[in-house]
Amino acid sequence: MNKSTKAALFFTGCSIIAGIVSCTSNPETKNIKTGKTTVVVKDSLQGYVHSRLNMYEPVKLTTNLNVLTVNERKLLPLLIQAAQIMDELFWRQAYPQRDSLLAVIKDEETRNFIRINYGPWDRLNNDKPFISGIGPRPDGATFYPAGMLKADLEKADLKDKFNPYSIIESDSAGKLSVVPYHVVFASDLQKASSLLKQAALLADDAGLKKYLNLRADALVTDNYVPSDYVWLDMKTNTLDIIIGPIENYEDKLFNARTAFEAYVLVKDREWSKRLQKYVRLLPELQKGLPVPQKYKQEKPGTDSELNAYDVVYYAGDCNAGSKTIAVNLPNDELIQQKKGTRRSQLKNTMKAKFDKILLPIANELIDKDQQQYVSFDAFFANVMFHEVAHGLGIKKTVTGKGFVKAALKEQYSWLEEGKADVLGLYMVTGLLKKKELTGNIKTYYTTFMAGLLRSVRFGASEAHGQANMQCFNYFKQKGAFIRTENGTYKVDFVKFGAAMNGLSNLILTLQGNGDKAAVEKAKKDNAVISPELQADLDRLSKKRIPVDIVFEQGADVLGVK
Structure with missing residues (x-):
């Protein structure tokens, strides 16, 4: 991925968020879920975050692991590690400046709200920005060059320009090109692929073993069709993982590009x-x-x-x-x-x-x-x-x-x-x-x-x-x-x-x-x-x-x- 192009989508430095309000001398409010006392600024962005954060209820994800075999218990952490790589890749698609933003945010509630939303826009309130200086959320996320209009791509003479497993990049002369995910995210996808291969070695179920191997190949080739067919054929597996670039909701410009995600499942x-x-x-x-x-x-x-x-x-x-x-x-x-x-x-x-x-x-x-x-x-x-x-x-x-x-x-x-x-x-x-x-x-x-x-x-x-x-x-x-x-x-x-x-x-x-x-x-x-x-x-x-x-x-x- 062209880092300079992607960085231009949002902001180029930390100076624009320097206006986050200090809250050392303001009224205290109690968080009803944690019982902790939090100081907030009335009608400030921090106050907004405090009110919105309370609208998420914590839930512990557990299940009955007694239904798993010994090998499945060993396999499960590998699937979770592969899923965590998808999480990192989605951050790069949704808001690649995560670390630089979190580094200058001192309020822990705001930091948590950024993590929930994978960026500084409130996903359940029409993408409202909740950090000072942050503008509207780009419709194209990081799938397209900053400032690119829909018409620019529609009229461009590019092969496979709506490929769901690719991004559009622009060179210094403004020429557009299609770059596949397996090239853009090569290193991380290789790591995830390797984890799925390791998991396949432990799989007791033949269908799951075949699927994990094919899905591992798909991550590094962008050819997901064979693994999709094999996934549909699995009937007797207890463990499952849905993993890769799948849904296209994140691309609000064309609804074409897919976003990385994963679910680790127990039937x-x-x-x-x-x-x-x-x-x-x-x-x-x-x-x-x-x-x-x-x-x-x-x-x-x-x-x-x-x-x-x-x-x-x-x-x-x-x-x-x-x-x-x-x-x-x-x-x-x-x-x-x-x-x-x-x-x-x-x-x-x-x-x-x-x-x-x-x-x-x-x-x-x-x-x-x-x-x-x-x-x-x-x-x-x-x-x-x-x-x-x-x-x-x-x-x-x-x-x-x-x-x-x-x-x-x-x-x-x-x-x-x-x-x-x-x-x-x-x-x-x-x-x-x-x-x-x-x-x-x-x-x-x-x-x-x-x-x-x-x-x-x-x-x-x-x-x-x-x-x-x-x-x-x-x-x-x-x-x-x-x-x-x-x-x-x-x-x-x-x-x-x-x-x-x-x-x-x-x-x-x-x-x-x-x-x-x-x-x-x-x-x-x-x-x-x-x-x-x-x-x-x-x-x-x-x-x-x-x-x-x-x-x-x-x-x-x-x-x-």
Whole structure:
């Protein structure tokens, strides 16, 4: 990576943060989570950090290691070490000046908040800067040269210029070039590759052994397809690792470049067994989608798996700001069509968010008569079918514009998340009618409503938050819920189902048409938080209900050092 080019993206020295306020003679405030007394400056950036830091609830990542073999216990620390390298690589992508910034920040809370956000922008508050002198967060992160406009790359005659495993560099004359990740990050990727090779030597499971070897090769070649196919074929492994450059949310300029991340996972076999039957129902559910035939003529892959895991380590992109609670991979559309995907439900993290966030939100904002319908099983199912629903709908436009993702570019992610939300609910509704799922529809709908109120707090800078805001506003317009005089939300169960079908139709049509301008308009009109809703969300903050969680994790936490 051209260091001088990347440094220019943010700032060139420490002088611009010299204005951080000293707080030696100001009022004291007690942190309710730690019990420690902290001095803050009223209305200062440090005061802002103090209030925001309290919105993250600490959670220790553990699991039952008794399910692991002796070799798997030896293998686990190697996977965590490889994941930690992904964490360092994500820092280089998101904010490479981490060390120089932390060196001049004396306030420990601010330092912690920088670490949570992987930089000086509040990811759950529309990327608001919280360090003096820091400007807006660049849409292109470090994937593109400083000051490069979208049109500069669009008109450039460059082969493979939207390669997801590369950056764009500019020489002194302004000439652009494509540089692969395995060249930019060669040294670190080689170390991670070596760790995966060592882990493969210890793997008892043949599928895991093959995957680790191929993934190790992928890290140093940027050819991830063979390892993705082998990963989908793994059936009997207990340990797993998702590792590499995967999601493209960090690239807000083109939604093209991928960010490094890793999850180290331990499969919950009992829960996974309960989920196996649902993927085979995808083709039938696809046929019933509430949209004209041309938008649902594709056949979803059925060689997919639904599994439940406990996560024992998060690293990089998935650990930045809001924490992922379910994963649907691979993202490659061709693999999805030929083979399907694996939907991984991250059960321990999901349970932590339900207990510490969703239930307190429901107790505050859901109508008292409907609070009885909020349950973890419904939350788990709604999240699970969100991931399954990524496989429904349409991957290629009906207008000859190619894949939906390529046609919608930076507008793709938020709309796809919105599709998965509403089609996940559509799946729940259909499966209940077919008696393939048990429970009361009121439970799933009310829990979904509470989930909306949880996720809109992620803000307008985050794809999932934008998707939930669109859903909230659409459902409100259709009368799917009302806000009572008491300031609580009450679901109209009949209209909720109708709104679900209407929004499904709208999103699938937008995707199938590949009309980027129409999607931009939909986002501008609907992915917004009204003053009334914001006031209700502020009530949650005043009640000190967390927005998200932050992890205590690592080999030492697990006791496998």
